[in-house]
Amino acid sequence: MYSKASAPGKVILFGEHAVVFGEPAIAAALNLRTAVLAENSASKMLNGIPLHRESNPYPYFALELTGSGPMNLTVNSDIPPGAGLGSSAALTVATVGTLRPEYGPERVATMAFEVELIAQGRASPIDTSTATHGGAVFVDRKEGASLLWTIRKGNVTWHIHHTEVPPLNLVIGFTGKGAATGPLVENVRRLHSKFETAREAVAEIGAVTIEARKRMREGDVVGIGELMDRNQRLLSMLGVSSDEIAKLIDAVRPYSYGAKLTGAGGGGSVISLTDKPEKVAEAIRKKGFIPYKCTIGGEGLRLDNGPG
Ligand code: MEV
DSSP: OEEEEEEEEEEEEEOTTGGGGTOOEEEEEEEEEEEEEEEEOSSOEETTEEOOTTTOHHHHHHHHHTTOOOEEEEEEEOSOTTSSSOHHHHHHHHHHHHHOTTSOHHHHHHHHHHHHHHHHSSOOSHHHHHHHHBSEEEEESSOOTTEEEEEEETTEEEEEEEOOOOOOOEEEEEOSOOOOHHHHHHHHHHHHHHOHHHHHHHHHHHHHHHHHHHHHHHTOHHHHHHHHHHHHHHHHHTTOOOHHHHHHHHHHGGGOSEEEEESSOSSSEEEEEOSOHHHHHHHHHHTTOEEEEEOBOOBOOEEEEOOO
16 A cells, blocks of 8 residues: 655744744745655665665654554655755655544644654754644744644643734745754753843744734734844844855845744755845845745645555
């Protein structure tokens, strides 16, 4: 038998890193997807070669946690890896979804988060919940209307909500430099435990996110852009920006309402909010980086089960 599933990448619009500490965040699914086909096999395989925990921890632990026997997983993805666009979460969600088609979205999202935690060391459930639900999600400390599910770990509780995001013209600029999420998250944890200024920056990112949600409801693009710039300054204080990110932001600034890194940082990608997407894409290209014009609000986990 075989089963197939796919899940989208994501952009974090506000709140990355702070969300690991339980602060609010907003993310949207992309139109870029990862598809996973699972077939019975004599041993664990990924794209025809043996699957190892060190080189491919996300599918490896997805197989373990779902209690699946050996499988041959075939992965097709249009999400650039290490770009901060949720390639690991899409892979994890699509793998859990294909291995356990009987699970509902809450169970897939919760298990995919556990997989990310083991693979990464520390994580929030924002990436995996966005890849499962699609559209856009708002993570809050409080339970509100449009609650999808609640995930708890240690003393942190994340209430994951469906949210509406107004049509936003976003352009992604990829630095071409991948960065592993785990060490970046760990470094922020270290700063947070040592320095009051880091704790203040994390709390302020939460406040910026709440304000951004209001501006989104009002469709205030100028206000959203200003808050993106503020979010970026706070992320720089937490040490997750980089020279490439700063260069990209400088290049897109003249044509943007606001711009910030998206995802874990340390390289990865920048998002620009703009009404001049062509100019932004050209500015990104001129600096030697890669532009992606993106559509947000993509479909979440999609199952496509084959003959049993
Ligand atoms: C990475 O896409 C987002 C981070 O906040 C980590 C996480 O939430 O797991 C940096």
